[in-house]
Structure formats: C-alpha cells, structure tokens
Amino acid sequence: xxxxxxxxxxxxxxxxxxxxxxxxxxxxxxxxxxxxxxxxxxxxxxxxxxxxxxxxxxxxxxxxxxxxxxxxxxxxxxxxxxxxxxxxxxxxxxxxxxxxxxxxxxxxxxxxxxxxxxxxxxxxxxxxxxxxxxxxxxxxxxxxxxxxxxxxxxxxxxxxxxxxxxxxxxxxxxxxxxxxxxxxxxxxxxxxxxxxxxxxxxxxxxxxxxxxxxxxxxxxxxxxxxxxxxxxxxxxxxxxxx
Amino acid sequence: xxxxxxxxxxxxxxxxxxxxxxxxxxxxxxxxxxxxxxxxxxxxxxxxxxxxxxxxxxxxxxxxxxxxxxxxxxxxxxxxxxxxxxxxxxxxxxxxxxxxxxxxxxxxxxxxxxxxxxxxxxxxxxxxxxxxxxxxxxxxxxxxxxxxxxxxxxxxxxxxxxxxxxxxxxxxxxxxxxxxxxxxxxxxxxxxxxxxxxxxxxxxxxxxxxxxxxxxxxxxxxxxxxxxxxxxxxxxxxxxxxxxxxxxxxxxxxxxxxxxxxxxxxxxxxxxxxxxxxxxxxxxxxxxxxxxxxxxxxxxxxxxxxxxxxxxxxxxxxxxxxxxxxxxxxxxxxxxxxxxxxxxxxxxxxxxxxxxxxxxxxxxxxxxxxxxxxxxxxxxxxxxxxxxxxxxxxxxxxxxxxxxxxxxxxxxxxxxxxxxxxxxxxxxxxxxxxxxxxxxxxxxxxxxxxxxxxxxxxxxxxxxxxxxxxxxxxxx
Numbered sequence: 102x103x104x105x106x107x108x109x110x111x112x113x114x115x116x117x118x119x120x121x122x123x124x125x126x127x128x129x130x131x132x133x134x135x136x137x138x139x140x141x142x143x144x145x146x147x148x149x150x151x152x153x154x155x156x157x158x159x160x161x162x163x164x165x166x167x168x169x170x171x172x173x174x175x176x177x178x179x180x181x182x183x184x185x186x187x188x189x190x191x192x193x194x195x196x197x198x199x200x201x202x203x204x205x206x207x208x209x210x211x212x213x214x215x216x217x218x219x220x221x222x223x224x225x226x227x228x229x230x231x232x233x234x235x236x237x238x239x240x241x242x243x244x245x246x247x248x249x250x251x252x253x254x255x256x257x258x259x260x261x262x263x264x265x266x267x268x269x270x271x272x273x274x275x276x277x278x279x280x281x282x283x284x285x286x287x288x289x290x291x292x293x294x295x296x297x298x299x300x301x302x303x304x305x306x307x308x309x310x311x312x313x314x315x316x317x318x319x320x321x322x323x324x325x326x327x328x329x330x331x332x333x334x335x336x337x338x339x340x341x342x343x
Numbered sequence: 344x345x346x347x348x349x350x351x352x353x354x355x356x357x358x359x360x361x362x363x364x365x366x367x368x369x370x371x372x373x374x375x376x377x378x379x380x381x382x383x384x385x386x387x388x389x390x391x392x393x394x395x396x397x398x399x400x401x402x403x404x405x406x407x408x409x410x411x412x413x414x415x416x417x418x419x420x421x422x423x424x425x426x427x428x429x430x431x432x433x434x435x436x437x438x439x440x441x442x443x444x445x446x447x448x449x450x451x452x453x454x455x456x457x458x459x460x461x462x463x464x465x466x467x468x469x470x471x472x473x474x475x476x477x478x479x480x481x482x483x484x485x486x487x488x489x490x491x492x493x494x495x496x497x498x499x500x501x502x503x504x505x506x507x508x509x510x511x512x513x514x515x516x517x518x519x520x521x522x523x524x525x526x527x528x529x530x531x532x533x534x535x536x537x538x539x540x541x542x543x544x545x546x547x548x549x550x551x552x553x554x555x556x557x558x559x560x561x562x563x564x565x566x567x568x569x570x571x572x573x574x575x576x577x578x579x580x581x582x583x584x585x586x587x588x589x590x591x592x593x594x595x596x597x598x599x600x601x602x603x604x605x606x607x608x609x610x611x612x613x614x615x616x617x618x619x620x621x622x623x624x625x626x627x628x629x630x631x632x633x634x635x636x637x638x639x640x641x642x643x644x645x646x647x648x649x650x651x652x653x654x655x656x657x658x659x660x661x662x663x664x665x666x667x668x669x670x671x672x673x674x675x676x677x678x679x680x681x682x683x684x685x686x687x688x689x690x691x692x693x694x695x696x697x698x699x700x701x702x703x704x705x706x707x708x709x710x711x712x713x714x715x716x717x718x719x720x721x722x723x724x725x726x727x728x729x730x731x732x733x734x735x736x737x738x739x740x741x742x743x744x745x746x747x748x749x750x751x752x753x754x755x756x757x758x759x760x761x762x763x764x765x766x767x768x769x770x771x772x773x774x775x776x777x778x779x780x781x782x783x784x785x786x787x788x789x790x791x792x793x794x795x796x797x798x799x800x801x802x803x804x805x806x807x808x809x810x811x812x813x814x815x816x817x818x819x
C-alpha cells in the first residue's frame with residue numbers, strides 16, 4: 102500500500118482543523134498510515150488569485166520541495182490541488198528544472214474523493230449517516246479537476262443515508278476567495294441562491310469537497326438557517342454508526 | 344460610446360435591487376443556456392465540434408496578419424473597397440465623410456458590436472447623418488438611449504408599456520397597445536419605410552473569409568439583409584479578428600456560433616457578400632466598403648497572452664452561464680462587451696486602470712471557459728491582468744495595488760514560506776481575530792478589512808489548536 106502524504110490547506114489548518122483530522126481518520130480506517138510534513142503551510146492560491154505571481158512562485162517552490170519525494174499526496178481541497186496541478190507548471194514555465202519537478206508532483210497529487218475512488222478503487226468506506234444529504238459541485242473540483250461522480254459514489258455507499266439531487270449544483274456558490282469580501286452584494290446574491298436550492302432539495306445536510314465553499318455556504322447558513330448544516334465530505338465519511 | 348466601466352459596483356448594486364432586471368436574469372440566460380446545450384447535442388460529437396472551432400480560432404490568431412492580407416487581396420479582386428482604420432476616429436471619419444460625399448441624410452444599421460465600440464452612431468449624428476438601428480431590440484435600446492442589456496436581447500428587460508410609449512412617440516405607433524406582435528409590426532412599418540428609400544446601410548461582419556474575400560452575416564430578423572441589399576452603398580465594419588481562413592472553416596464556425604449564441608442550429612438569415620453587385624446582376628449594392636478596424640488590437644496582438652482574447656466570436660455563451668452576469672446583467676460592465684467576454688476584452692481595449700472591477704468581479708469558477716467555442720481561458724486572462732497590475736505595465740495602463748494589500752501579501756508569504764512563522768502568526772492573530780466571537784462563531788467583522796464577508800455571512804472562530812498543533816496527538 103502506497104504511503105499517503107496529507108496536504109492540509111491553510112484554511113483547514115487554521116479555521117477547519119477538524120476536516121484534516123477526519124481525513125486522517127478515514128485514511129487510517131482504510132489501512133493507511135498517513136504522513137504529514139509539518140513544514141507545510143499554503144499552496145499559494147490566494148497570492149495567485151490576487152496577481153502576486155513572484156510571491157506565488159516562491160510558495161510553489163516551497164511546496165514542491167516539501168512534497169516532491171512523496172509517492173502520493175492527498176488533500177481535502179480541490180482548488181488547492183488544482184493550484185498545484187494547473188498553476189505551478191504555469192508559474193514555473195521559464196525555469197525548466199523547477200518545471201520538471203512541478204510536473205512530476207502534479208501527477209501524484211489528488212483531491213481526496215478522487216484518490217479514494219479512482220486510485221484506491223474504494224467506494225464503501227464503512228461510513229454511516231442517518232439523514233438526507235445533497236452535494237454541491239465546487240467549481241475547481243468539477244470544472245478544474247473533472248471530479249463529479251467520485252463523491253457521489255462514496256455518498257451512495259454510506260449506510261442509512263439518502264442522497265437527493267441539488268438544483269443548479271454546478272453553479273458557483275459565490276465564494277471566489279477575495280471576491281466574497283470585495284464584492285459582497287454580488288456574492289450574497291449568489292450564495293443566497295445556492296442556499297435556497299439547498300433548502301428546496303429537502304436535504305438536511307449539504308456536502309462538499311472544498312473548504313472555501315464550506316466557509317461561504319456554511320457562513321450564510323449559520324446566520325440565516327441555523328437548523329441546516331453544511332459538511333465537508335471527509336467529516337461525513339469519517340462518521341460511523343453510533 | 345461612453346465608457347462607464349469605473350461605475351461597475353455602483354451600477355451592479357442598482358441592478359441587484361432592480362426587480363424587473365432580476366426577473367429576466369432568472370429566466371433569460373438559463374433558458375438560452377439550456378437551448379444551447381440541447382442544440383449542441385445535434386452535433387455527432389459536441390465536444391469535438393467545440394474543440395474544432397477553438398482550434399480554428401487559435402489558428403486565426405496565430406496567422407492573423409497573413410489572413411488579413413489575403414482577405415484584403417481577395418475582397419478587392421471581387422470589387423469591394425477595403426479600408427483600414429487604425430482607431431475609432433479614423434473609422435468614424437471615413438464613414439461620416441463617405442455619407443457626406445454621397446449626400447446621405449440617414450442610414451440603417453444592422454446590430455454590430457464593433458460599431459458600438461467605435462461610437463459610430465454618435466459620430467454619424469454629430470455629422471448630421473441619422474442612424475437607425477434595424478434590429479428590433481437594438482432599435483428599442485437606441486431610441487431609449489440605453490446600452491444593450493444582453494448581447495442577443497439588447498432590450499429584453501424593457502417592459503412592453505415602455506416600448507408602447509416609446510413607439511407612440513418615436514416610431515409612428517398609432518393606437519396604444521402592449522401586444523408584442525402589434526409592437527413588432529409598428530417597428531417593421533417604420534423601418535420598412537427607411538429601407539425603401541435607403542441610400543447607405545451599415546452592418547457588422549460575423550466572418551470574413553480570407554480565401555474568397557466573402558463577408559458573412561448571421562441574423563434572425565432579416566434586417567441585416569435589407570440593410571445590405573437595399574442601398575446603393577454598403578458599409579460593413581469588422582474588427583480585424585473576424586477573419587477566417589476559408590469557407591470550410593467559416594461553415595463550421597457558423598454552425599458553432601448559432602448553437603452557442605441563440606441555441607439554433609442555424610440563424611434564420613445568413614447572407615454572404617462576395618463583392619458588390621456585378622454588372623449583369625439585378626440585386627445588391629453598387630459599392631461595398633469593408634472597414635477593418637484595429638482600435639488597439641495590433642497592440643494587443645504583441646502580447647502573446649492577451650492576444651488570445653482575439654479568438655472571441657461574440658456568441659455570448661459565456662454571458663448566459665456566468666453566475667455574476669446572471670445576477671447583475673449587462674449594464675454594470677459599462678462598455679459594449681459585457682459578461683466574461685467583456686471582462687476579457689474591455690480591459691485590453693480601454694486599459695486596466697479604468698476596468699479594475701471587471702476582471703476582479705469574478706470567482707474564477709470557470710463556467711465561461713467550459714462553454715467557450717473559441718477556447719478562451721477567461722479565468723487565466725483575469726489572473727494575467729491582476730498580475731499585470733502588481734508588476735506594472737505602462738502599455739496596459741495598469742494600476743498599482745493598495746499598500747495595505749501589498750503588506751498583507753508580504754506578511755502572508757513570509758509566514759507561508761516558514762512554518763514556524765506561520766504557526767507563530769496564527770497564535771498572535773487568533774485572540775485578536777476571536778475577540779468578538781460567540782459560541783465558536785463571529786458574526787461581525789474582526790477588522791474593517793473583512794466587512795464585506797460579514798455582510799451576509801458568519802465565520803467560525805479560530806479553534807484553539809490548528810491542525811499543525813493537533814498532529815502530535817493525532818499520530819499518537
């Protein structure tokens with residue numbers, strides 16, 4: 102069995118550490134002994150999005166140096182994985198040696214559900230959940246990495262849970278990092294639509310694979326619909342029968 | 344046309360509260376988008392069809408100078424007169440002077456985005472030549488003196504009552520009515536009269552075929568055909584990226600364009616002009632002028648990333664799928680091109696300094712890229728513009744970033760490059776950040792800088808231990 106290295110993005114490290122613990126629990130349950138490089142911090146996505154390419158390039162090199170010797174890297178954030186896969190080679194295109202290292206790593210880093218389903222071939226992770234759930238297709242996961250079936254296959258096998266479809270599941274929730282803070286009115290209109298669709302789905306829980314979307318949608322739900330909850334799929338799958 | 348790109352936020356916030364705009368935005372873009380998806384399936388392999396058109400547009404951009412020369416040569420061989428306009432002033436001057444030369448008092452126009460870009464209508468009016476838009480929606484928008492709301496439906500958000508009053512006043516509507524057929528008929532009678540006595544018609548161009556010198560227009564109302572075929576003098580205006588290598592490419596691009604634009608397999612009217620009327624022919628204009636507009640595009644072409652914007656075929660598929668456009672409509676973009684297409688094009692045409700919000704009001708969700716038949720990677724273009732602002736680029740008229748942002752970026756990067764600094768930083772920030780937290784959540788901003796977030800959302804307080812801090816316990 103391959104040695105799995107966990108990439109815990111900065112949002113998870115600081116704001117949502119439970120998601121990291123849940124991913125660890127899940128991987129342990131599947132027989133892995135995940136490793137965690139304590140030097141890791143952030144992939145640099147915020148710097149790229151704000152246009153600070155020079156700074157992002159430094160962070161990319163820092164990240165590559167930490168993870169490049171791992172067989173497999175797994176992360177509970179699709180947009181961070183997308184950053185490594187898509188943006189690192191772009192950032193380093195004028196530095197051939199670094200570009201090679203970036204491309205090697207790009208081939209070995211996976212979003213968590215993608216790793217479970219496509220690499221390990223596992224869909225039943227022994228999880229249980231009592232209730233109705235639906236799934237939000239995060240932009241970078243769906244359109245960036247082409248992941249959509251994998252999380253649903255995992256959800257389907259969870260004991261006791263009923264999956265219901267979400268209307269406009271593939272429409273952006275209005276997060277977009279700095280966008281949500283810089284264009285609050287537009288962002289609000291978008292997240293409101295997302296949550297309205299969630300409520301209309303009759304599901305109790307909205308599942309997703311992206312910490313950014315989770316902060317956004319859950320932030321709105323917490324204020325306006327405290328009876329509902331939004332959950333990262335790692336936490337959902339880590340749950341077992343009581 | 345008047346540039347209002349700096350007012351993006353202001354206008355967006357007005358539109359968010361405009362119930363009528365919201366009702367249309369909830370309906371029109373998704374419906375066109377659905378029709379598009381359905382009709383794309385009539386291709387044996389829709390994905391391949393889109394990839395093929397993207398490849399064709401990439402080839403055009405790669406060979407643009409040669410294709411334009413080839414087009415000019417063949418168009419002139421057919422008897423057309425090709426005029427190069429370096430900028431809006433040159434294009435407008437040529438057209439207005441031509442109208443003066445011929446003693447023309449009015450023209451009809453086919454819907455054309457490039458003439459909007461040039462501000463041709465204002466130039467014509469200033470020169471004493473009355474322009475009449477002949478596309479129904481554009482006619483309404485023009486009479487109301489409003490910019491287009493949507494690329495395909497420029498006036499789709501205008502209530503019928505307003506159109507009734509407008510037509511009573513300006514288009515000879517005799518009896519007040521809100522019946523769409525009656526209203527359409529009134530516009531038709533009004534415009535037919537204009538076509539009947541027309542001496543000069545002005546249209547845009549969807550495609551200019553280099554190998555044959557042919558210009559192609561697609562439309563659904565027949566007004567472009569009438570504008571092209573009624574008068575003695577036809578003026579067709581194209582931005583220089585409209586050229587395509589040959590008829591086979593043009594046919595495929597047309598099929599892709601119609602599907603992506605209006606969800607049709609083919610538009611109701613397709614007209615191809617290969618030169619003006621020949622001596623033995625009975626129909627068509629005696630003179631055909633093709634005005635090829637640069638207006639900053641040669642400069643854009645020098646930049647290998649920016650030039651990819653020239654792939655655009657103006658189908659508008661990106662508007663219909665964009666979640667931001669879907670909330671604010673076309674007005675906030677403040678220039679002729681709206682939605683993701685405008686977010687890509689307007690900054691290049693107008694400079695980055697006054698289009699800041701256009702390429703920042705984007706979540707980088709990539710929906711636009713996923714439907715674009717020209718293969719434009721909009722999010723990457725926005726990141727490119729953002730990076731240009733940070734680096735500074737006189738040619739692109741960039742705007743320096745705020746000092747506070749630079750400082751935050753510097754600190755964050757330092758922390759991110761050194762995990763000890765990162766962990767220390769979190770320890771220092773945590774109590775400040777959590778000062779106003781209640782039951783594990785913040786519902787007001789810990790700092791002025793984050794007020795936008797808290798407009799409609801809460802945020803979890805920072806837990807006592809980061810994942811870094813928990814790792815030792817976890818691994819046991």
